[in-house]
Amino acid sequence: MTGEAGRLRPTRFRDRAEGGRALAAQLRRYASADPIVLALPRGGVPVAFEVARALRAPLDVIVVRKLGLPYQPELGMGAIGEDGVLVLNREIVVRGRVTERDLASVEQRERAELDRRARRFRAGLPMLRIDGRTVIIVDDGLATGSTARAAVQVARAHGAARVVLATPVAPADTLAELARDADDVVCVSTPEPFYAIGQWYDDFSQTSDEEVVRLLAEARAWATPAAGRAAAASDADVVIDAGGVRLPGRLPVPRSGQGIVVLAPGSGSRRHSPRNQEVARTLQRQGLGTLLFDLLTDAEAEDRAKVFDIPLLGARLDAATAWVGAQADLTAVHVGLFGASTGAGAALWSAGEPGSPVRAVVSRGGRPDLAGPRLALVRAPTLLIVGGRDSAVIDLNRDAATQLRCEHRLEIVPGATHLFEEHGALDQVASLATAWFLEHLPGTEP
Numbered sequence: 001m002t003g004e005a006g007r008l009r010p011t012r013f014r015d016r017a018e019g020g021r022a023l024a025a026q027l028r029r030y031a032s033a034d035p036i037v038l039a040l041p042r043g044g045v046p047v048a049f050e051v052a053r054a055l056r057a058p059l060d061v062i063v064v065r066k067l068g069l070p071y072q073p074e075l076g077m078g079a080i081g082e083d084g085v086l087v088l089n090r091e092i093v094v095r096g097r098v099t100e101r102d103l104a105s106v107e108q109r110e111r112a113e114l115d116r117r118a119r120r121f122r123a124g125l126p127m128l129r130i131d132g133r134t135v136i137i138v139d140d141g142l143a144t145g146s147t148a149r150a151a152v153q154v155a156r157a158h159g160a161a162r163v164v165l166a167t168p169v170a171p172a173d174t175l176a177e178l179a180r181d182a183d184d185v186v187c188v189s190t191p192e193p194f195y196a197i198g199q200w201y202d203d204f205s206q207t208s209d210e211e212v213v214r215l216l217a218e219a220r221a222w223a224t225p226a227a228g229r230a231a232a233a234s235d236a237d238v239v240i241d242a243g244g245v246r247l248p249g250r251l252p253v254p255r256s257g258q259g260i261v262v263l264a265p266g267s268g269s270r271r272h273s274p275r276n277q278e279v280a281r282t283l284q285r286q287g288l289g290t291l292l293f294d295l296l297t298d299a300e301a302e303d304r305a306k307v308f309d310i311p312l313l314g315a316r317l318d319a320a321t322a323w324v325g326a327q328a329d330l331t332a333v334h335v336g337l338f339g340a341s342t343g344a345g346a347a348l349w350s351a352g353e354p355g356s357p358v359r360a361v362v363s364r365g366g367r368p369d370l371a372g373p374r375l376a377l378v379r380a381p382t383l384l385i386v387g388g389r390d391s392a393v394i395d396l397n398r399d400a401a402t403q404l405r406c407e408h409r410l411e412i413v414p415g416a417t418h419l420f421e422e423h424g425a426l427d428q429v430a431s432l433a434t435a436w437f438l439e440h441l442p443g444t445e446p
Helices: 003-007 016-033 044-055 090-095 100-122 146-157 172-178 209-219 274-285 310-326 342-351 368-377 391-403 425-440
Strands: 036-039 059-061 065-069 072-080 086-088 134-138 162-169 184-189 232-242 245-254 259-264 289-293 334-340 358-364 382-387 408-413
Touching: 016 044, 016 134, 016 162, 016 184, 036 044, 044 059, 044 134, 044 162, 044 209, 059 100, 059 209, 065 100, 065 146, 072 090, 072 100, 072 146, 086 146, 100 209, 134 146, 146 162, 146 172, 172 184, 232 289, 232 310, 245 310, 259 274, 259 310, 259 342, 259 425, 274 289, 274 334, 274 425, 289 310, 310 334, 310 342, 310 368, 334 342, 334 425, 342 358, 342 368, 358 425, 368 391, 382 391, 382 425, 391 408, 408 425
Parallel strands: 036 059, 036 134, 134 162, 162 184, 259 289, 259 334, 334 358, 358 382, 382 408
Antiparallel strands: 065 072, 072 086, 232 245, 245 289
């Protein structure tokens, strides 16, 4: 949390634009971080517009809807965001005895409203991608901070690397609470006593939908891609049909790429997994394409039996590699698989399928043992990466390595635990994986 906020004298703002300019002055240190500014609509948009203009950053809205308990709507059990993002407070869901039907009903109602608002505010344009980026979430003021907290959680679920929460005015105790959720909290004024946001603006008239649309459109004029960011020949949302189940994904294909790595998340994780996003960005910088997609639907991800159904997950990966091969502009591209946790077992199961087109496999903190009898059938060179402090999984990987008949190697990252959350650990994983794919995907230059 920005330290000086609590020491400043209470400030009144003429309107939201003035509040935005004052806030932008405190956020200038983030200009070099290539940020994306996300506004909480509607009142946060005029504030965020000034911030984005000062930082020359892209501007978008972050549309979230809180999910209230069916019989106590004011008590939030989670939040939803665009692109199917769902964040749940499991403790409240369990304590509230919320059934899957209850949850589905609440989510369906709120998602319909979320989609309506998103289409209206953006005038039909797609949302900006925030995976791997520094995101600055802006509102015109914070009272309880509940919506802002939901926005932070949704941004993280979308893969944001760093989340900054910024506002012109808020009570100090709310900021202290929100500092537990965001990486940084920036506020111009923290007046006491604090009764309402509007008391600190001379003009606090309602922001219209039309103004939101106009400001977002105007911001697009200055939001150009950051210098040095690799251009892509294709960077699109895709849908993979796996036996009638539609699985959403994202396919950036760098222009120089002659190989594509399909990333298989584990333990019910989704394509927005920050760790998989991090690895994908490293692969992309070296000219490899990446396909991140959801192995399971929303409902399936909540079913632990499905999470560990390796034949099912392997079949989904088969569908993804077949989909890649069926694309007219990708027919000559060779495919590798990167699997994490249970996703690694699925990757090896898929690679062991007779006639598999997979040319290389990397397992990160994986469960290759779950591939069972398929291990001996894998022909693609396989790299097993395990954290040095993940002793149980090290043993499972060593046992699995004895069953592999293909070229393979076991790499242990010193000091790393199962999720490679230690400083620099995931960088080592990404470097090892990239080197393996560059070496073993035909036609790809190391």
